[in-house]
Amino acid sequence: MTAAVRCQGIVQIYKTRDLEVVALRDVDLAVEEGETVALLGPSGAGKSTLLCLMAGLLRPSAGRLWLHGTEVSRLPQAALDRLRAAEIGVVLQNPARNLIPYATPAQNVAFAQRGRRADRRRIAELLERVGLAGVRRPAGGLSGGEQQRLAVAVALANRPRLLLADEPTSQLDAASGRAVIALPRATAAEHGTTVVAVTHDEAVSRALGRTVTIRDGRVGAEGRRGEELVVVGREGALQLPPEYHHLLPPGSRVRVEPLEDGVALRRAEP
């Protein structure tokens, strides 16, 4: 089966006038179709950058990125736009950024639809599902929760195969957060939509099938079904989860002892 997203050695460097900031270093990641993935990690770890790369909003500085088998790293802009319109739905971090504030919910969803004709049935269906049917107020006048739900509806307007969401539940209370995350989950379940969400919200990460933790621009750990696994990166590098730092503080020297099914790390000095 073709992966929905495949990252191979992705490096992302932001250049400013005076310095360069490496946001992602040698990220290898595969997200299968229909998977629901939560990207976790501290602020500044590179989660949103990775999401932008998956959305085709940024081009990787190095490495290769495939979306549904199409390598997007060198895809012409027009083709990338078409790909995004056809297959990707994006929910940005700030709900207001996803919406045209003076447009009604229906106009916002219609605006996001592909092609010149608005699919009114789809618009009605989506607004119904996010509880905004019949709302004619401008999006700017909606509450934060309503805006976030509308943002998800907008992202799903084109029945995307890949839904990317950046902090979809930030600034929301728990109930609103659940309502927001329910729709992507339902869509994934019903239509096999792949969902990748950047989040700090444990409720969201629990609701999704897999977690990927990004630390210092690398994929540090993955979790499935409640189990957290450290990922061995390129050149054998691995990142100890913070909860083990008191056993092996940064700067510690360790002995690597081979085992049958792996290695054991032991501190070299007391």
Added chain:
Amino acid sequence: MTGRIAAAAARIALGGGMLLRGLWERRWPSLLVLVVAIVPVASAAAGPIVADAASTALARAGVQEGAAPERRGWRLSSEGGQVAGSARELAASAPFLLPPIDGMELVTPEIRTGRMYPLIWQDGQCEHVEPVAGRCPEAAREIMVSEASGFRLGSAVRLTAVAGADGRPAPLRVVGVYRPGPPGDPFWFGRNLFPQTAGFGDRGDALFTVPATARETRTPENVPWTSTAIVMIDPARFTAGGVAALEAAHALTQRLGPDNLIVVSQVPALIAELRAQSGGVGVPSLVVIAQLVALGWLLLFLTVRDLVTARGPEIALARLRGHGRLRVWRFALTEPLLLLAAAFAAGLAVAERAAQFAAERILPVPQPVALNGTAVLAGAAVPLGGLVAAAIAARNMAVRPITEEWRRTPRTRARGWVIDAIVLAVTGIGLVELLGGGVITQTSGQRASSLAVPGLLAVAAALLACRAVPFLARRLFGPTRRAGGVAAFLALRQIGRGPATAGSVIVLAAAFGMATFSAAAAAVVDANHRRVARAHNGADAVLTVNPDSVGGAAGLAAAVARADPSGRGAAPVLAVPGPPKMIATDPRRFAAVANWDPAWADRPLAELAARLRADSAPRITFTGDRIRLRMRPVRVPRNWRAQLYLDLKVPGEAKGASLPLGSPDRPVTEWPLPRRCRAEPCELRAIRGDVSIVAPGGGTKREVVLRILATGLEVRERGRWRALDAGLTDPARWRGTAEAGKRGLVLSLAAYGGLRAEPAGYPDPVPVLVNGLLTRNYLPGLDQAYLARGHPVAQTAALPGHDEVGTVVDLTVADAVALSVDPRVSFEVWVAPGHLAAVRAGLAAQGIATGEPRRVADLVTSYRTQAPGLALMLLPPATFAAAALALGRAVLALYTAARRRRYELSALDAAGVRARSLRAALLLEQLITLVAGTVAGVLAGAVAARVALPYIPEFARPPVTPPLLFDPPPAPVAAVVGAALLAALLAATVTAEILMRGIRVDRLRQAPA
């Protein structure tokens, strides 16, 4: 089908609704774009409309009532042929031509008197004569005759060439008697058909009949009827755009039949004149309009760019949703395009109204105004600037990474020097070309490009200022950080950052540069128009009188003396075309009445005019029927034929009369005087003699000069001879080849050179005032005969009544010099301010009719209507409006820039910076930017005015005199500066106060914008 329609309607509702919501969301920037676009569109479009109306006014002036009929149409005639069809074809060839006036005529002697009479039918003839008795002819062989013809009502008139069936002259029955209407009636196409009534010539007045007379009578084969038709231009329908059609119509007359068609017309002269005028109007207006368009572009560019930039997040959203490029562009451009389209339509409507308003005030005769193609194009050129800005801004939005849209601090890019360098280079080249191009002697179109220099200078100053202000702010930033207050520190830091400052300074400097220049130019041009009009008109009001109604130069002087006994309200003036142009007037009255500027000479006009007076000998005038000269006979050599003449000035004789007295070998020689001398005074102007050598030899080789002693001059009047006071013994009364002595006047007659003795009735040379170097020694004289030389008694920079180099002479002297008065001489009465009504009444009381006075204000108006004047009149309102918009736009940009910093300012507020300091910082920041832009613009405008004004055409035909002045008066410039600074101060204060209200500590809870 219904479903499709419903879907389409839904689509439109969704899209259109969002568009309208977007416009409402951005209502203030949208309104600003709308206003900023409407004003330049209206300014640019109004120019061509007014120019077109002015051209039409000029065109109509060329064909209006009073102009020579030959200039207003064509008279077609064919002897024996028919011209009616050709005339109809001609009349149909242009929309402004009136239906033809058909006619026919035959000139033939009347049997009884032998006098030639024109027998005429011209359609509508009876409406152009005054019926005295009877009626108009209606049937064949009926005629209407003039009162002066002497034919009686009911009598029969027989004309040689009009025969009945029996071949004998047919009796034409007089059924009506008429009196001719005004001689200038264009219906007759300039022909004098009534010489009998006027009392001159041998031909009789027209006999009017009907076409049936021609059908029912016979004419000899060699005397056929002449078919005629007159096609006239209708002034009310003729416009400036009709010149091409007029040319085509005239060209058509060359191809019309029949073969012997004769076309009489001066339409080509009219066409040439109109072509020159329309070209003159077009070029300067175009340059001014181009500058207004450029200014509009600058304003629109920045405003529309702001509008599109404000939509950046939405455009990014469209790209985020994967919209195709076309859709993104459409989305980005729909709003500004809609606004620009609305502004275009509204601007054209405003332009039409504004043009109507201007035309009613500028043009001497208000013309209806209408949108024309040039106006639409000029108006359309303005939104193009906005379109370009929208396209550039939209492209920037469309190509930059989407993620950039959400950066907290946008990346800044350094401004390049390429555009600045190009503008500065073009300005430099323009200035060099302007300053090296010589003085103002050009015609309107040739140097109209110099009108572009102020605009270039303003933009160049704007570009320099927009770099200088942030640079200086950065330089001063250090000292304020160390020693200044926090207010100056914050203000200078923000100005030093640059983007809002640069845009505002550019717009302000460019707009105020143009406004200052236009204010200075308008003031200078207006002053020059008034200066020239005062000089060219001569006096406050000038009345033109019919020469026949005053009886010559002396009669005019007498009439004026009676109409204005005070001697200070009116002056008689005879204006002689020249060259050089000559004004003959009463010096004392002239000094009291004429417009005078002390700058024209170092002496008062009264003192200069007094120098024109000169003592002369009494003129030798007389009435009578014969004249004789008494002399001591001389022996005339045998091979000579010597002849003496008396040259007389005779009333009504243009060149006087020369009476041959015969040989000087007789003691008395006499000759009949011309008939006019019996009743009107004639004047002896010279005793002349010449010699013809009839055979070689003569007995002597030395030159022989006959010395003839004239002892008396006598005139016979009513049968009695009387001696004339000719002063033959007074040396002061004669000059030339004669010498007065105790015994009489010795006339020297030589074989080569003859004899010419003149009474010294006028000074020779004639004292004159001149306003420049005369190219010829002889003055034209009232008779245009160039009989006397001029002697300048004073040279001035300008003289009243002169638009070129010319002279002023004493009317008495001029009258003494001239043998007659040339028909081209204009008889005028110059009137001082406040005396017009009294002088007109005084002239009317003497039966002297005067037309409408020619006033200084009329001339000023005509100068304003001419091309360069009109162009410069269009400039100020448009530039003032643009400056106001620029100020508004700059204030808004500064407000927006400061509003983005409310978070930062709130943080400063929370940190303990006093509100007073924050307010001062905001005020200072805005004031420095506004004042810097304004002052840079005003300086650029003032420099442009000083440098460029002497080279900018102000008149369609640059006047030779008086000298023009180009120093801009300080008042208009000061008014612009004062208004600008006051407005800047008010705007900055209000804006700072509004911004201060938005600075609250609780704003820190929100994310920074």
